[in-house]
Amino acid sequence: MQAKEAWTAFPDAGSPAVQVSKTATDGHTVFLGGCNKRLGAGFTGTFSSYRGDALQKIDDQSEPVTFEVTGKAGTERFAGGLHYIAGEESWGITGLLSPAFVVAFGRGDMLTVRNERGKAAFSFELQGSSKAAGTMQRVCGFATAPAASPRDSWTAASTTATAITGDIQISAKGIRFENGTTLELTSTDQPGVLRLVKRENPVLKNNNLLCGQQPPTFVVYGRDERTESLDSSSNLYLKVYNGSQIPPGSDAIGMDHKGSGFCALYNYTR
Incomplete structure (x- = not known):
């Protein structure tokens, strides 16, 4: 052949x-x-x-x-x-x-x-x-499965993201990192704010951790301030928290953060 x-x-x-x-x-x-x-x-x-x-x-x-x-x-x-x-x-x-x-x-x-x-x-x-x-x-039997969208795939755009997470794929159910590790998430009552389904601290590229030795509790999918949704945003600001309180929905807009327990910011583009 x-x-x-x-x-x-x-x-x-x-x-x-x-x-x-x-x-x-x-x-x-x-x-x-x-x-x-x-x-x-x-x-x-x-x-x-x-x-x-x-x-x-x-x-x-x-x-x-x-x-x-x-x-x-x-x-x-x-x-x-x-x-x-x-x-x-x-x-x-x-x-x-x-x-x-x-x-x-x-x-x-x-x-x-x-x-x-x-x-x-x-x-x-x-x-x-x-x-x-x-x-x-x-x-x-998966002809009707949701199509892969390039908009679900994000390219690391910051030094931190490149070194720790690499490129990622995101959804409402979780994140898949470049090394194949996944983080299972579930939605909260705050748009763009997701909670970890179980307590875990995944090992990522170069044996790095998302939030240091303390396992993360929440992540936020932050979008450009000029856009109305992540679907129309060309940038993703992945914010990671290790506190017990749910971050506010305002953290899903732009790079700023007000939620307690904030521990890391990773930037991506597409």
Whole structure:
């Protein structure tokens, strides 16, 4: 199989599953995977025959990676992980990449997998990916899943954000950081103010923490002062708190903050 060939997608006659495959631009690395409705709505698979040095080769160990899709929609990044199996000399995707990834995959031009340091391990041209994505969405039952939006992905724009969180993806349910770590959130009665679902202090890039040794309790999605909502804002001011009181809704506007327990500010753009 040559890198220039289109992605193949074959529905499984015996189950609600689709198998897709492609050879990377390096001419060696092969991806084999797809979706299976019984496993959940998402994308998974295995990379084999990789000859580079950007990925760890420690048996039964996982490492964070970023799945980067570039195309007319811009650059869309999805945090994930790869798990190495020495006996098979292969790296399997840990868990499932979301239906949002499948949407990006279907409209992109190039898929690149990068390690935690940002070094590219391998890339796949996306000829035929639109048809493959459509087949997976139809057969595996997530054709109506919310589309991936570049507006949910934010690029680190401050030194602090670059060093600690990296690029992020946000939603009303949580934050996914560049190293694959997630922070589960729930809404409050204050717009843009979210509470942690459980007490946790996730380890991020370079073994950094969001708020130091004290676990965070609230985060605020701050928007530009000139905009009416985060959807129309080109900047995100992620404010982190470790106090017991809910930050005021006014903290969701601009970079300023009045809430007690404020401990960190991270800036992003898109």
